[in-house]
Amino acid sequence: MIIFDVDGTLLGGESADWASFEAAFEEAAGFALTPAFFEAIEEVTAQAIVHEALGGRSIEERKTVESAVRRGYLKRLSEAHEKDPLTFSATTGAIALLEDLKRKKIPVAIATGDWFETITFKLTTACIACKDLPMATSSDRYSRADIIALAASKAGASLDGAIYVGDGAWDFRASRKLGIPFMGVGSRTEKLKQAGARHIVSDLVPDNFWPMVEIMRRPNH
Numbered sequence: 001m002i003i004f005d006v007d008g009t010l011l012g013g014e015s016a017d018w019a020s021f022e023a024a025f026e027e028a029a030g031f032a033l034t035p036a037f038f039e040a041i042e043e044v045t046a047q048a049i050v051h052e053a054l055g056g057r058s059i060e061e062r063k064t065v066e067s068a069v070r071r072g073y074l075k076r077l078s079e080a081h082e083k084d085p086l087t088f089s090a091t092t093g094a095i096a097l098l099e100d101l102k103r104k105k106i107p108v109a110i111a112t113g114d115w116f117e118t119i120t121f122k123l124t125t126a127c128i129a130c131k132d133l134p135m136a137t138s139s140d141r142y143s144r145a146d147i148i149a150l151a152a153s154k155a156g157a158s159l160d161g162a163i164y165v166g167d168g169a170w171d172f173r174a175s176r177k178l179g180i181p182f183m184g185v186g187s188r189t190e191k192l193k194q195a196g197a198r199h200i201v202s203d204l205v206p207d208n209f210w211p212m213v214e215i216m217r218r219p220n221h
Helices: 014-029 035-040 046-053 059-083 094-103 116-125 144-154 169-178 189-195 206-217
Strands: 002-004 108-111 163-166 182-184
Touching: 002 144, 014 046, 014 059, 046 059, 059 116, 094 108, 094 206, 108 144, 144 169, 163 169, 169 182, 169 189, 182 189, 182 206
Parallel strands: 002 108, 002 163, 163 182
Antiparallel strands: none
């Protein structure tokens, strides 16, 4: 089974994505997220970011702000897309790989730290068919490891033998927590290497993806 992260993995447009999220957070919470905050938190999911940033407030207030951030975030994503319809495009090889996996009848699922509404919007604008893919999001669970486990469960598959494909150090940490192999991709490959990731591909073109899977399946890899 292959489980995919989305932002930075299947989708581009990260700068517009983060700008939309951070502006929505500042509007809803009344203060801005800082680089120091992101360096300090362990969980990088939409739900976790909001709740960690509002740690001193009641759970009810945090949930209210979370809903406001989600609405503002979706609004800004829509505006970014209207300004440039190619803002959120599939990454190199992503659509071809998903089609290849479907042909090979290999189970696939999506596990993202984004919320359901916002990730569905971005996937749809990128012409990635997500309706038929089992998907777990930050609307379902707080931690990325729990999101990945839920995605596998929704696919009716075990994590045994699963590979998680992602672009962030937080993706790698979640894979280690679950004890499953991790394949890195995207624009943060140096940080992934620094975090300890050993299996990294330049893109998701099938001719690059499958040889790496073969390497990862070998004993002691």
